[in-house]
Amino acid sequence: MTTRSLSRMASKALSYNLTRKGQVNAAGISAASKKAVEELLLVDAETHHCYFRSAGLHNHLSHHLLAAYDLGTTPSHLKKIYTTEAGYQRPIILEKKDASIIVNDDNWGQYLGNQSAYGAFFKYFSGKVAELGAGPALEKYVFDPEVNDKGKVMLIRMMSGAYCHISTRCSRLRANPPFSVHPFIQIGYGVEFGDDTLVATGLAQAAIHTPTAPELYDVSFTEDTKPTSSSLSVLEILRKVYDSNTLAPKLPYDPDALFSARIKHFLDPERVAEIRGICAQFHVSGNDVSSEVEELIWASTLLMAATGKRGRKPRLDFFLMHLVTSSIFLNPMLEVLQNPISKANLVKSFLTVVVLLTLARGRPRIDPALLMSYSPTARPPLQGLKPNESATGSPLDDADYNPWPAILGDVVFHPDAHVIKTIRTLAYATREYGATPAGAATGALLKNKDEESHKGTKEMDGTIFARAAGLVMDYMGWVAHGQKARPDWDRSALGWDAAWDKDAD
Structure with missing residues (x-):
């Protein structure tokens, strides 16, 4: 079974459609751009790991797509963004042996902080979000006392986020990574736009992060x-x-x-x-x-x-x-x-x-x-504004x-x-x-x-x-x-x- 089919099974009952408007919702958004961004987001969720490098460099593709979509960019431009960034992403299942990892209600705590379990966590949380809905799933798996006890600290994992720049000594960060709240951002995009699949990816991302x-x-x-x-x-x-x-x-x-x-x-x-x-x-x-x-x-x-x-x-x-x-x-x-x-x-x-x-x-x-x-x-360096004398006021x-x-x-x-x-x-x-x-x-x-x-x-x-x-x-x-x-x-x-x-x- 391919990585993609494994992931598709995980999200089979999970909505990937954008069911809510973004908070800016700029002019330019169309049915075509909505369809394009939904399809690209699904492919990203099903095929890519949340780190494009093992040291914790995050996959920002879904963020880039939705931010540009909310500001009114076109379907063609959305596809160019995807093509540019998809090429350096890692597969959701990093190694063949990782495909055998199964996360369930009894063992999910033992895989916390393990990036090799990201695909398994995505499958697990996809089922939970599909079953409970985004809000109740977040209440249960991020904010409930039980998931913040005995080292699970899911709320703090969500507010953490390993990151190092390519030019830094990334290997030294693995034991004690810095944070830039990436799981919170990932889940945030999901709830803002009403995309349950993104919420599941964000929960999976939080689960594999080290709490800072x-x-x-x-x-x-x-x-x-x-x-x-x-x-x-x-x-x-x-x-x-x-x-x-x-x-x-x-x-x-x-x-x-x-x-x-x-x-x-x-x-x-x-x-x-x-x-x-x-x-x-x-x-x-x-x-x-x-x-x-x-x-x-x-x-x-x-x-x-x-x-x-x-x-x-x-x-x-x-x-x-x-x-x-x-x-x-x-x-x-x-x-x-x-x-x-x-x-x-x-x-x-x-x-x-x-x-x-x-x-x-x-x-x-x-x-x-x-x-x-x-x-x-603020003005761009080259404007080319030449208002006609009939204009009321002047952008100059x-x-x-x-x-x-x-x-x-x-x-x-x-x-x-x-x-x-x-x-x-x-x-x-x-x-x-x-x-x-x-x-x-x-x-x-x-x-x-x-x-x-x-x-x-x-x-x-x-x-x-x-x-x-x-x-x-x-x-x-x-x-x-x-x-x-x-x-x-x-x-x-x-x-x-x-x-x-x-x-x-």
Whole structure:
């Protein structure tokens, strides 16, 4: 029996259709593009492993396809994306002997963390999602106390995600991989677009991941945390992280330090207690977490786009960027979860990821005023706009210009899936929060005070998302307008001052 037929049997009763619209749902989506993306996603799910290299480099093909689809790209372009990336994927069954692995209710725990069992996990979770539905399957296999006990820690596995870049010493990461929340992203695409097959692949991906820093997560599976007047906002939590002497970077700056080593540096008992104590001041009720999700999206954007240095060329950190690309999935995940405890644990876990990534990058400080200094009307290098005199207003005038059509029209052609994913989140955030006036973002001011939580938050408004989008395009390249794509994001660990001793370019 072939690998493909094995996988097809696994997903026989499982829907692969997109049953929900994406959160951007841009003009350009058609029946033909929907059919094309559904078919390509199914082939990817049935034939490819979630790692295209053994060291934990993730298959981003489904992410790339759905992000481009949601931004309105064509069937022809979707097929070109697939062809470009499918060629270097690994088969879902890595070796012949792996085809004999059978995961069932009795033994699935023994295969956790074993990438050779990915195909077997996909088959197992396909059956569970088909039987229970996406939401109940997530409740049972990610958020239930039983699957978070005795080392299973499925919630933390979902929020982890091994990753190393091709140029790094990947073999050294296997024992203690860094994380970029890839299983959460994979499941997030599945629930956002209503594709149950993707949910099954995401559960399988979570199952084979090594949990990163489980001792940092302060979640409860028995009672819902009720919000109190003493609860801090995400920006206030970030202020406490910056102000903590215990959490100051103590490692000397090493540009070649492994990400895993930087994480391990914060896992001594004193620092673990400090991180847990700070995060515990973020009280979440699962009955209504819309405000907390908004706060996390604002903070994620600031950590990616407002952590540069004045007077220096901008840098966009690879790992902090993943906060932006993953934060868009908080609301879709919360919509399919019914248990308020599960909802609260998801949001609190994401905050832990925010804090740990910030520390692992050298505790870079957000500078909202720096982000507000960037243009909210970014333009591609070659425009060719020549409005007729009969036009009302002029796109050549910044006061009349909307940057988003040019941004969305260009970014779908960028070869780096992370760029498209980042812009999609920022487009969504602009739609949801773009009208926020200066100083009105939750946490811009310290509770019961007129003091800014961070310098510049009083002037910060909803244009930060358009400004961040323009920064991303200028940094990574307007490829449809003649610029060459930047080969990678910044990996200098820009929170260390020594990382800025010379320009990264």
